[in-house]
Amino acid sequence: MTKDLHNYDIIIIGSGAGGGTVAKELASLCSKGAKIALLEWGGLFDKKDNTRQELEMAGKYYFDHGGFLTQQQDLTLGFAKAVGGSSKVFTGTSLKLPDEVVKKWNVPDLTSIDLAPRYEKYFLENNVHFKSRDELNENETLFEQGCKSLGWDCQQFPIATKDCVGLGTCNLGCAASAKQGTAEVQIPKAQSLGVELITFCRVDKIRENEVYATIVPAEHGLAQSKLPVGKHKFRAKKIVISAGAIHSPALLMRSFGSDFLPAIGRYFTCHPALMLAAKHPRKINNLIGHPKSFFVDAFVPSHHVLLETCMYFPFTLAKNLSGFGQDIDNFIRDFNRLQMILALAIDPAERHNHIGIKRDGSPYVSYQFHENTIQGLLAGVRKSAEIFFAAGADSVHAPGADSFLIEKRDKENIATMVKRKNFKLGKVSIAAAHLMGGCRMGEDARTSVVDPWGRLHKQKDVYVADASIFPAAAEINPIMTIMALADRVAETIKKDIL
Amino acid sequence: METQPGRPLVLTGLFEVQFIALQNSLVPRSKTLTPEQKQISLNIINEFLSEKSKFDHFRFKLFLILIDLYSFGVGLSPFRLLSEAKKQAVLNHFFSSPIGLFRKGFWGVNTLAKMSVYSQNFIYKEINYERKPFTS
Numbered sequence: 001m002t003k004d005l006h007n008y009d010i011i012i013i014g015s016g017a018g019g020g021t022v023a024k025e026l027a028s029l030c031s032k033g034a035k036i037a038l039l040e041w042g043g044l045f046d047k048k049d050n051t052r053q054e055l056e057m058a059g060k061y062y063f064d065h066g067g068f069l070t071q072q073q074d075l076t077l078g079f080a081k082a083v084g085g086s087s088k089v090f091t092g093t094s095l096k097l098p099d100e101v102v103k104k105w106n107v108p109d110l111t112s113i114d115l116a117p118r119y120e121k122y123f124l125e126n127n128v129h130f131k132s133r134d135e136l137n138e139n140e141t142l143f144e145q146g147c148k149s150l151g152w153d154c155q156q157f158p159i160a161t162k163d164c165v166g167l168g169t170c171n172l173g174c175a176a177s178a179k180q181g182t183a184e185v186q187i188p189k190a191q192s193l194g195v196e197l198i199t200f201c202r203v204d205k206i207r208e209n210e211v212y213a214t215i216v217p218a219e220h221g222l223a224q225s226k227l228p229v230g231k232h233k234f235r236a237k238k239i240v241i242s243a244g245a246i247h248s249p250a251l252l253m254r255s256f257g258s259d260f261l262p263a264i265g266r267y268f269t270c271h272p273a274l275m276l277a278a279k280h281p282r283k284i285n286n287l288i289g290h291p292k293s294f295f296v297d298a299f300v301p302s303h304h305v306l307l308e309t310c311m312y313f314p315f316t317l318a319k320n321l322s323g324f325g326q327d328i329d330n331f332i333r334d335f336n337r338l339q340m341i342l343a344l345a346i347d348p349a350e351r352h353n354h355i356g357i358k359r360d361g362s363p364y365v366s367y368q369f370h371e372n373t374i375q376g377l378l379a380g381v382r383k384s385a386e387i388f389f390a391a392g393a394d395s396v397h398a399p400g401a402d403s404f405l406i407e408k409r410d411k412e413n414i415a416t417m418v419k420r421k422n423f424k425l426g427k428v429s430i431a432a433a434h435l436m437g438g439c440r441m442g443e444d445a446r447t448s449v450v451d452p453w454g455r456l457h458k459q460k461d462v463y464v465a466d467a468s469i470f471p472a473a474a475e476i477n478p479i480m481t482i483m484a485l486a487d488r489v490a491e492t493i494k495k496d497i498l
Numbered sequence: 499m500e501t502q503p504g505r506p507l508v509l510t511g512l513f514e515v516q517f518i519a520l521q522n523s524l525v526p527r528s529k530t531l532t533p534e535q536k537q538i539s540l541n542i543i544n545e546f547l548s549e550k551s552k553f554d555h556f557r558f559k560l561f562l563i564l565i566d567l568y569s570f571g572v573g574l575s576p577f578r579l580l581s582e583a584k585k586q587a588v589l590n591h592f593f594s595s596p597i598g599l600f601r602k603g604f605w606g607v608n609t610l611a612k613m614s615v616y617s618q619n620f621i622y623k624e625i626n627y628e629r630k631p632f633t634s
Contacts, residue, residue, distance in 0.1 A: 047634040055617040056544070065546070067609075073602040167630050175634050288630045314627050318612040324524045324589060332616070335627040426601030427593065429609075 004232050008035045011211050011236040011398045013203045013251070015040040017482040018087020018254040018466030019242030020182025020490075021122070025490035037234065038190065039201040039213060041243075042081035043222035043246040045088065045183075051141035054313040057172035060220045061089050064143075067431075070367045074076075074425040075272060077365065078433040079244055082173075083199060084183025086244070086479075088435070091292040092159040092179050092306075094128040097484075098297075101289040107441045108453045110488075125144070126160040126180040128480075133168065135203030137289035142280075142339050143309045144294050146391030153298050157308075157477075159290060168311060173384040178191075189379050200225040201232075202241070204220075204361070205255040209461055210235055238493055240463045241439075241456075242486070247467040249355045250363035251436035252449070252456070258357060260312070261457055263449050265355040267440050268367065270432035271344040274377055275312060275320035275486035278388035278396040282380035283336045287309055292342075297381060300346055300475055304376035307383060310342040320429045322399040331397060331405070337351045339388060343380025344434070347373040349472035355438045369425060378423055378428070399428040439468035456488030465489035506606055508547040508555050512577070516562045517543070517611075519578030523585045524611035527624075540613035546613065561603040565592065 010026060012019045015038050030036060045378055050057060066078040081085040095120045107301035122128070147154035160180040167175055177184060191197055199222075201211045211234040218224040241248045249265040255476045258264070291311035299305050312320070314332065317340075321328050346351075353367045379398055385396045389411040394408045398414070399474045410417060431494045442448025445457035450469050456462040465486040467478055509517050521528045521539070531539060547555060568591065569577040573584045580588065592604035615621065622628065 050634070052629060052632075053619070055613070073606075074598075164631065165630070167631065175632060177634075228516055283626075287628060314621060315613050315616040315623060318525075318616040319609050324593065324611075325586070325609050326526050328612070329525065329527045333625045335625045337626075424594070424598075424601060426598050428603055429605070 001172060004227070005230065006037070006234045008037045008234060008236045010034065010036045010238045010240065011234055012036070012038045012240040012242060013211070014085060014242035014244060014466065015182060015187060015197070016080075016244060017087045017479050018486040019240070020084060020087070020190070021488045022187040022242060022465050022493075023195050025495060026192035026240065027190040027195045028392060029494070033100070036195045038187070038195055038197045039203060039211070040083050040197065040199050041202045042083060043199050043218055044083040044197070045173060045221065045222065046192050046464050047066070047175055047177040049220070049222065050173045052167065052169045052172060052175050054172065054315055062172055068365070070315050070365045072367060072425070074430065075367055076370070076432060077246070077270065077429045077435060079435055082182045083182070083197065084492065087181025088170050088173050088179070088183055090179075090181065090294055090477075090479055092128035092161045092290070093157045093292055094123065094126065094160045094480045095158070095476045097481045098348035098472055100477065101475050105387065107452045109444055109469060110441070111356045114488070115484050118487045119480055121487070122480055124156055124485045125159070126185050128160045129156045130156050130158055131290055131293055135164070135289060136293055138284040139286035139311050139339050140158075140289070140293040140309050142284065142391040143341065143387060147294075148294055152296055154294050154296050157293055157295055159293070161290070162334060163288060168287050168289060168291050169313070170291060171312070186208060198225060198227055199223070201227070203251060205250065206239055206241075207255065207460065208459070208473035209239070211236065211239060232469070238461050238463065238497065240465055240489065240493065241465040242464070244433035244466055245438050245468040246355055246365065248464055248466055249280045250357050250361070251297050252439065253357045255363045256459065261445060261449050263440060263447050265350040265438050266351050266353075267471065268353045268355055268435070268437040269347045270364065270436065270468070271434040271473060272347060272369070272373060272377065272430045272432045273308070273342050273344040273401060274380060274428065274430060275310065275317070276343060276381060276384045276397065277317060277321070277331070277340045277342055277383075278339050278393035279334060280337045280339060280392060281330065281394050284339065286336065286338060296328050297378060297476065303379035303383070304346040304372055305380040306344045306346065306382065306476065307380060307387070309341045310340050311342065316340045320431070322396055323404050327404040339385040339393060341387060343377060343384055345376035345380065346475050347372045349440075351398065360371055372480060374423060375422070378418060378420060381418050382414050385411070385418070411417045436467045436470040436473055436478060439464045440471040441469045442471060453492040454485070455492065463489050463493060507632045508558065509544050513559055514540065516566065516576070520562075520565070520607060521611045521614060522588060523606050526565055527621075528611070528615050535618065535620060537585045538618060543610055543615050543619060546610070557603075558606070563606060564603070568592075593600060
């Protein structure tokens, strides 16, 4: 039985990079009398709630502890449930969509010129800047040195942080609240202008101008929702879905049927990634400081792989090392000698890779690796090994190699030692956190779910504003593009309302 | 992580014994755990599994049984009673199996074993992992 009926002008579902941005951009309407609600399934974390304990924080922030398995069980997906969504657990990396990707996406009216001022707005709001040299640790500078000695173009990431103290545990949330995601920037601004944030609010389905939700009990010792636990119904003139690439398509399918649009849930991409590690002959400063400051995108066109610095935690490292037994124990015991690189494959948008819903309405992901994606990961392994050895590493763990480690003496043979036949799905640990597609943009309702401005095809007053509207992979870290596109959607809603 | 109330523990009886044997081989460091650390490692797995579906529990237990069946084929004994060399052979068989389901099942058990040990704080000093001190 529905307990309460709540009337709003605009309801935004999901408070991540997309929903938080829409909330802030529409908040000015509150001063003209508009009632706007931002519904979030997760809770509001304060920095004091962050213990920096690996398993505990993974359980608090992520669906399935960050290990949501695809149907094929050879890929894990990481996405968050909290006010701020996955912007609570990203590393602050802030890039614009490359011009060539904008052109590849080929979405009418979507141009780099249109996006440019939007990026600039969020770079300013979220304090995007380059870390100074003295803020960079050796895990970062060794990557830079390795690339330079190989003659590869290595670039520094602009990072969205403020008063960062270099805790290095960004992917477990920020215990210093230095990371500038929507929870820290856009949502407080939206609330100050009158947007109502409703936490622990799980949206079950929507209908025309109606949202059916359940307020769930608070978790993890966080503050309860402002609404009582139980079923609630909301009415709104406009509904914005920003529940992420997994939950936005799932919500639409639960609401309007799995086949209400041919492309619903389809063309899912995720930049599948391998975490690679090498051991140096000496201790290196790898754990204090920002963990993701450099990247190489030079191999994206040729090898479909992006390389980035990274530094993770003991269990995350152990999980990502391909193997078992004494090899793993021996490698991990010298954590302060380890350098790490993340190799992200740029995967093609294929119709059969999709989000669907099970009988109970919960989402599943079906994802089959394209051979180019696997070759991209292999190229990532080989290129990373070259960087590690060029930086002075003694040994490199290379999934797909004939042995657990490639030693320095064999560094000239990397290309032949890392073999496709060794790289078997299910044997190597592949994970992804850049979840994109499922409600792709386009003009044709046969091949897209929303129009170029985020309006849902065939259903008035519903918009989608998150990474699910990406027509293909972003080929770089997506968060700023999510925000820029959400800004476009908010602009569209304002025009549609007036 | 809290065990979901009302959910039965997955690692009990012979399944617990079997998992401990696997844990000792997959993560040899676990052989040096104190009894308290060992119990914590099992609690971690039970708490994690308590949030999974009954079907996931069934699959996990089925895979443990499969490992034992293969062990009987290799050494006429359950896994826990095999020699170290034969244990490694059994584990390698599943790790590199041409059958995708076996590789994926092994990945799951291997990951749980790693989680039970490497997610514990006591290990940090042993492996020279040190976080920057900070109080918010």
